[in-house]
Amino acid sequence: MITLAIGLSIVLLLVILFLLFRIGTLASIFRGSTQRAAGTTKTSNKVNSILMLLFLIVGGAAFAWSFADAWDDMNQPIASVHGAWTDSLFWTTMIVIGIVFVITQILLFWYSYKYQHKDEKRAYYYPHNNKLEIVWTMIPAVVMALLVFAGWKTWTNITSAAPADSVVIEVMGKQFSWLVRYPGPDGKLGEANVHLIDATNEIGVDFSDPNSMDDFMPREIHVPKGKPVHLKIRSRDVIHSVFLPHFRVKMDAVPGMPTKFWFVPTKTTAEVRTETGNPDFNFELACTEICGRGHFAMRFILVVDEPEEYEEWLASQTPFIEQNPQLLTKFTQDSKDQVVLEKSTEEVKTEL
Amino acid sequence: MSSTDISLNKDVHHAHDEHDHHHDQNFFEKYIFSQDHKVIAKQFLFAGIFWGFIGGFLSIIFRLQLGWPEATFTFLEPIMGNWIVNGKIDPEFYLALVTMHGTIMVFFVLTAGLSGTFSNFLIPLQIGARDMASGFMNMLSFWVFFLASVIMFWSLFIETGPAGGGWTVYPPLSALPQAISGSGLGMTLWLISMALFIVSQLLGGVNYITTVINLRTRGMSMTKLPLTIWSFFLTAILGLLSFPVLLSAALLLIFDRSFGTSFFLSDIYIAGEALSNTGGSAILFQHLFWFLGHPEVYIVILPTFGIVSEVIATNARKPIFGYRAMIGSMLGIAVLSFVVWAHHMFVTGMNPFLGSVFMFLTLIIAVPSAVKVFNWIATLWRGNIRFTTAMMFAVAFVSLFISGGLTGIILGNSALDIQLHDTYFVIAHFHLVMGAAAFFGMFCGIYHWFPKMFGRMMDEKLGAVHFWLTFLSAYLVFMPMHYIGIAGFPRRYYSWTGFDAFNTFTDLNSFISIAAILGFSAQLIFLFNFVYSIFKGRRATANPWHSNTLEWTTPVNPGHGNWPGEIPAVYRWPYDYSKPGAPEDYIPQNVPFSQTQSSNLPYERDLE
Numbered sequence: 032m033i034t035l036a037i038g039l040s041i042v043l044l045l046v047i048l049f050l051l052f053r054i055g056t057l058a059s060i061f062r063g064s065t066q067r068a069a070g071t072t073k074t075s076n077k078v079n080s081i082l083m084l085l086f087l088i089v090g091g092a093a094f095a096w097s098f099a100d101a102w103d104d105m106n107q108p109i110a111s112v113h114g115a116w117t118d119s120l121f122w123t124t125m126i127v128i129g130i131v132f133v134i135t136q137i138l139l140f141w142y143s144y145k146y147q148h149k150d151e152k153r154a155y156y157y158p159h160n161n162k163l164e165i166v167w168t169m170i171p172a173v174v175m176a177l178l179v180f181a182g183w184k185t186w187t188n189i190t191s192a193a194p195a196d197s198v199v200i201e202v203m204g205k206q207f208s209w210l211v212r213y214p215g216p217d218g219k220l221g222e223a224n225v226h227l228i229d230a231t232n233e234i235g236v237d238f239s240d241p242n243s244m245d246d247f248m249p250r251e252i253h254v255p256k257g258k259p260v261h262l263k264i265r266s267r268d269v270i271h272s273v274f275l276p277h278f279r280v281k282m283d284a285v286p287g288m289p290t291k292f293w294f295v296p297t298k299t300t301a302e303v304r305t306e307t308g309n310p311d312f313n314f315e316l317a318c319t320e321i322c323g324r325g326h327f328a329m330r331f332i333l334v335v336d337e338p339e340e341y342e343e344w345l346a347s348q349t350p351f352i353e354q355n356p357q358l359l360t361k362f363t364q365d366s367k368d369q370v371v372l373e374k375s376t377e378e379v380k381t382e383l
Numbered sequence: 384m385s386s387t388d389i390s391l392n393k394d395v396h397h398a399h400d401e402h403d404h405h406h407d408q409n410f411f412e413k414y415i416f417s418q419d420h421k422v423i424a425k426q427f428l429f430a431g432i433f434w435g436f437i438g439g440f441l442s443i444i445f446r447l448q449l450g451w452p453e454a455t456f457t458f459l460e461p462i463m464g465n466w467i468v469n470g471k472i473d474p475e476f477y478l479a480l481v482t483m484h485g486t487i488m489v490f491f492v493l494t495a496g497l498s499g500t501f502s503n504f505l506i507p508l509q510i511g512a513r514d515m516a517s518g519f520m521n522m523l524s525f526w527v528f529f530l531a532s533v534i535m536f537w538s539l540f541i542e543t544g545p546a547g548g549g550w551t552v553y554p555p556l557s558a559l560p561q562a563i564s565g566s567g568l569g570m571t572l573w574l575i576s577m578a579l580f581i582v583s584q585l586l587g588g589v590n591y592i593t594t595v596i597n598l599r600t601r602g603m604s605m606t607k608l609p610l611t612i613w614s615f616f617l618t619a620i621l622g623l624l625s626f627p628v629l630l631s632a633a634l635l636l637i638f639d640r641s642f643g644t645s646f647f648l649s650d651i652y653i654a655g656e657a658l659s660n661t662g663g664s665a666i667l668f669q670h671l672f673w674f675l676g677h678p679e680v681y682i683v684i685l686p687t688f689g690i691v692s693e694v695i696a697t698n699a700r701k702p703i704f705g706y707r708a709m710i711g712s713m714l715g716i717a718v719l720s721f722v723v724w725a726h727h728m729f730v731t732g733m734n735p736f737l738g739s740v741f742m743f744l745t746l747i748i749a750v751p752s753a754v755k756v757f758n759w760i761a762t763l764w765r766g767n768i769r770f771t772t773a774m775m776f777a778v779a780f781v782s783l784f785i786s787g788g789l790t791g792i793i794l795g796n797s798a799l800d801i802q803l804h805d806t807y808f809v810i811a812h813f814h815l816v817m818g819a820a821a822f823f824g825m826f827c828g829i830y831h832w833f834p835k836m837f838g839r840m841m842d843e844k845l846g847a848v849h850f851w852l853t854f855l856s857a858y859l860v861f862m863p864m865h866y867i868g869i870a871g872f873p874r875r876y877y878s879w880t881g882f883d884a885f886n887t888f889t890d891l892n893s894f895i896s897i898a899a900i901l902g903f904s905a906q907l908i909f910l911f912n913f914v915y916s917i918f919k920g921r922r923a924t925a926n927p928w929h930s931n932t933l934e935w936t937t938p939v940n941p942g943h944g945n946w947p948g949e950i951p952a953v954y955r956w957p958y959d960y961s962k963p964g965a966p967e968d969y970i971p972q973n974v975p976f977s978q979t980q981s982s983n984l985p986y987e988r989d990l991e
Contacts, residue, residue: 055844069843069927070698070769079770079847083778086854094862101866104887114802121799128789135756135785142763143778146699147770153968154700154961155765163761164708164754171753175746178796182746183739185798190735206562206653225650226657235652264732268653269556270665272730272805276871276884279802283731285665286555287649290732315884319805319873321549322556323563324474327876 071148080147087140091133107276108303110314110335112295113189114279120185124178193293197261198254202316203234204264204271204284207325209316210234211252215245215350225267231355235267238352238362247348251332252316254296255341261293272320275333277303283320296335408943416526418518419943423525424504425836428829430525430532431496432913435822437536438487439903445480448472450896452878452889466544474877478547479565481875483539485550486573490580491535493683493821495528498622501686501828502591502615504836508934509609511600511951513944516593524586531579538572546573549875551676554647554668558639561654570640574633581626581633588626591619600933602953606710607972609932609957610703613710614689617717618682624721625678632671639663666731673724681720683817684784687824688713688755691777693957694831695759697930698774699766700968702958705758712751712758719748729797730804738797745795752788756781767961767968771928772846773831779854780823786858787815790865805875808868811861819857826853826909833913834927838940839920845912849905856902863891931957931971954990 070076109115146154201212201220210233214220221236221243228235236243254260264273266284273292274281282292304312318329336344352358417423444463447456455470466476503521507514515521538545547565548557552573560567595616599608608616638644639660647668648660688709696703703709725733725741759781768774790812793799803809826849833841872885879885926935934941936951951973959970964982976983976990983991 052842052845056842059844068769068929069840070771070774075843075847076770079775080768082851083775090858097863098866101863101888101891105866105869107871107884117798117802120796121793121802124793124796124799128792131753132785132789135760136782138760139763139778139781139785142760142766143768146763146766146768148767152767154767156702156961156963157704157761157765158702158958159705159707164705164758167757168750168754171750175749175792178792179743179746182742182796182798186735186739186742186796189798189801190738225652228652228657268651269559269562270553274805274871274873276802281730281801281804285732286651287661287663288666288732311883313883315882317873317882317884320553321478321875323478326478327474327873327878328881330881 071150076148080144083140084144087136091136108298108307109277109279110296110298110303111278111280112297113185114277114294115297116185116188117279120181123181127174127178193261193291194259197259197293199261199263200252200254201234201263201265202252202273202284204266204268204273204318204322204329205233206268206323207318207329209273209329209331210248210267211331212236212246212248212351213345213348214242215247217242217245220263221246228267232358233267236351238358244352245350246352248351249348251334253334253336253341253344255338256296256299256302256335258338259293259295262291264290264292269322270320271318271322271329274317274319275314276317277314281319299335299337416522418514418522420503420507420515420518420521421836421941421945423521424500426525427495427499427503427528428836430529431492431500431825432910434487434491434496434532436906436910437539438484438492439906441480441484441487443900443903444472445477445484446896446899448477448877450893452880472877475547475564476544477877478549478563478875479544479569482547482549482552482565483535483545486535486546486577488818489550489679489683490577491532493817493825494584494622494679495580497683497821497825497828498591498615498618498686499525499528499587500825501611501690501832502587502619504832505611505934506591506594506615507598508835508937508941508945509612509932510595510598510603511933511946511953512594512598513946513950515590516598517590520586521590524583524590527579527586528583531576531583534572534576534579538569538576541568541572543567543569545569551669551672552636553672554636554639554665555651555653558636558648559651559653566640571637574637574640578630578633581630584622584626588619588623591615592623595619600950600953603972606707607953607956609689610692610706610709610713611686611689611932614685614687614692614713617713618685621678621682621685621717621720625675625682628671629675632668632675635671636668666728666733669728669731670725673727674721676727677724678720680813680817681716683821684824685713685717687780687821687827690824690828690831691759691780692762693932694773694777694827695762695781696958696960697831697928698769698771698777699763700769700960701762701766702956702960703758704761704764705754706956706958708754709758712754715751716748719744719751723748723795726795726797726800729800735797742795742797746792748795749788749792752784756785756788769928771830772841772843772850773827773928775847775850775854776823776827776830779850779857780820780827783815783820783823783857786862787812787817787820791816802871803868805873806868807864807872807874810874811864811868814864815857815861819861823853823857826850829913831928832934833916833920834923834939835934835937835941837917837920838923839916840923840927841916841920842912845908849908849912852905852908853902856898856905859898860895860902863895867891926971929967929969931959931969933972936971936973955987 109118199214203210212234219242221240223235224237225235227237264282264284266286271284273284278294280292280294282290304310314333316331316333318326457470460467466473543564545565546569547563556562557566557570595612635646639646639648645660645663647665648663651658692703692709723741723745725737726745729738794803794812830841830846867888872879923939925939937945953972954975955972957972961968962970962982970979976987
C-alpha cells in the first residue's frame, strides 16, 4: 500500500514537473524570447551570469570553511623523519597550486559574469599575443622546475640505500592479513620458498637454513624510536601494498619481486597517545592495493618503543622453530634431499 | 552567407537529388547498419548515454555502502539478488561495482561515447567531406563496439559476478579465480569484451586519421582546421599507438589465465597450494597497462579540449586566443602522454631512478595544460558571452579542469605520491580532471551540436537546471574527497571503520553520497530533455549559434553526403568572430575575403 502511495506521488510529481516545463515553454514563445538568438535572452543570461558569480563566492567560501573544518581530521600525526619532509613539501606545493587555483578560478568566473552578452556591445577581436604566450609558458615551466628539483631531492633521500645498522623486518602480505618475521639475534633472515608454505609455516621459511633458526614471527611489529627500520616486503599471493599512514610509508608487496622501504620513526606510540589525547591510539598497517574480498580489513598493529623497551621486547621473543618444533622433522629429511638437489644443479651450472 | 552558397548551386543539387533517390535505402541500411557517419555518431551517442547511466547507477550503489556503512539495504534485494545478503552488500560485489564503474566510464562512455560520437559526427562535417574515408569500416567499428558492449553487459549478470580486480585488472588478482570470484568467467568476458573494444577503436581511429589527412575540402589547410578536428586527430593517433599495447597485455593475461604461461605470475601460494608458475613479473603488466592507460587519459580529455575551445570561441563571440599555441599545447600533451606512464607506479618497487625520470616528464605536462587554461580564460576576456547551456558546460569544464589538474602536480611528484598513492586524493584528482571534466565536455558537445544532429533544439531552461545541479554536485562530491585523501583513506575499501586511523569523516562520506545521488538524479533531467527534444524540441535553424565552422553551412537536417550541392570551399580560419568592420559578429569559413573587404586585415588584402 505504501509502495503504491509512493509510486503514485512520484508519478504526480513528474506530471506536475512536466506541466511546469510546458507552461514555461509556452510562456517563452508568447514573450517572443524564442525569436532571439540562443543565449542572448536578457533574463536567462543575467540569471546565469549572476549564478556564475555566486558560485564563485559561495562555493569559494564553502570550500574555505569545509577545508578549515576538516583540517584536524585530515592531518594524521607524523611519526617519521621523511614524513616531515614530504608533509612540508606537500603543503608548500599546496600553497603554490592554491595560489594558481584562486587566481584562475576568480578570473574564469569574474570574466564570465563581467562579459555577459549585451545587445549593443561587441567582443574585442584579439586573436593572439605571442609575448603573453611566452610569459605564461615560462612561468609554469620555472615553477615546475623548482618543484621537480625539490621533489627529486626528497625522493632520492627517501629511496637511498638503508643504513647498515637498520632494524630489518620482513613483511609479507597474503589474503587477507600480514605476516611479519624478525631475523633474531644473528641479524639474518633465513631463506624462504613459496613451495615450503603450509598451514603452520605460513611464510615458507626454510628451516634447514641455519639463519632461520632464530627467526621469530610476532603478532605485532615493534620498532625502536630513532633507529632506521628496514622493511623487506614480499607477497605470497596477489599484489598488496604496505601502507603506514603515520610514517608516510607505502610500498607494494609483489609476488615474485621483493621490495623494500626504510624509515626512521620519531615518536613512540606512548608519545603520540599523549600528543593526540587518545589513550587507544595505535600505529596501523593497512593494505592499499586491491587484493580481494578482505582488502579493507588487512589491519596490523605497529608499536614504536623507546630503545630500551624495544630491547626488552626483543629478549622476550622466542624463535618460531622453538614454538613449532614439529616442523623440523619435515625439514631434516627434506633438507638433505634439497642439499643434494642443489649440489647437482650447481654442478650442472659449473659444467655449463 | 551560407544560404547564398546553397542557392548558387541549385542546379547541381537537382542532379544529386535524383542520384540519391536512385539508392533508396531500406530501414536497416539507413538506421541499423548505416554507413553514414552521422547515423553512426548517433549510435555511439545513444550507446554512450546508455552506458553512462549504467556506470553512474553502479557508483550510486557503492556510494550507499560508503556513505552508510552500518545500514542495511534490503530495498536493493529485488534488483541485486544474491549480491545483497541480509541487506549487506557483498564485499566482492562491492569490488565488482567499482571495477565495472571504472571500466564502463573510462572506456565505454568517455572513449567510445565521446570520441565515437563527436569524431564521427564532426570530422566530415567540419572538414567538408561527404563522409568518412571508409564508411564500411566505420560501421564495423560501431558494431564491433556493440558486440563488446553486449559481452560486458552480459558479464554483469553472471553468477560469479563481473570482473572485480579494479579497472586496471592487475594480475595476479585478475589472473587467479581462486583470489576473487570476479576473476573467473567475469574476467574472461572482460578480456574478450576489451579485445573487441580495442578492435573497434582501431577501426575508428584509422578512419578518423585518414579522413582528416585526405578528405579536407578545398582551402582547408591544417592551420584552418577547427580545434575540434585537431583534437580528434591527435586523439585518434594516441589511440592507434597505445591501444595495441593494451591488446598485447590482455592477450598475455589470457595466456596466463587459460594456457598456463607465466608472463605475470611467479612464486604464488594461494588457496592452499603453491602454483608452479615462476619467472613472471606482475609489474610487467602494469607497465603494459599504463603504456595505454596514461595516453587513455588524454584520449578521454583531448576531444573535450577541442569541443570546449570551439564552444567558448563561438559563444564568447571571440576568436580562440592563441590558436597556434592551442594546437602546439595539444601536440605537446599528446607526445608527453606517451612518456609518463610510470607515474602510476612510483611505489610498485620500480627502480627509484626511473621514478625521478617519470616525475620530471610528468610535471612538464603541467606547462602545456596551463597554457590551455590561460588561453581559454583570455578568450573569455572582453567577450560578449552568450550563456547557452553548452557555454556554461564549457566554462565549468575549465573550472573543473583547473581544480583537478592542479592536484596532478602533487601526485606527479614521486615523493608526495608515496603517501597519496591509491588514496581518495587520487580519486578526487582524476574524477575532477578526466571524469567530471570530460563529462562536462561531452555535455557541452551534446547541447551544442544537438541541433545539427536532430534538427531541433534542446530546451535551454531545462539545460540550465541540469547544468547547475550537475556542476554543484560535481564539486560537492569530489572536493571533500581531497580531505579524505590527505588523511590517507585508501581507495577500493568496502568500509574504513576497521581502522582507528580511518574512522573519522563518516559524516563527510554520507554527505558525498547524498551529493552523488543528487548529481545522478540531475541526469534524469538531461535524459528527459534529450529524448523529448529529439521528437518535440523547437525546430532549429541551419546555424542557431551563429557559428563559423562548416557543419553549419549544411541544411538543417543534412542528408547522406552532407551538402546537397557542391562542398563549400574554405577561405579563412574558423574563428573570425567580432572582426572589426564586419557587419555581423561572425564570418563563416566559406566566405571568401573578396566578400568581406570592410573587415579584412592588412595581410588578408592580398587574398582578396
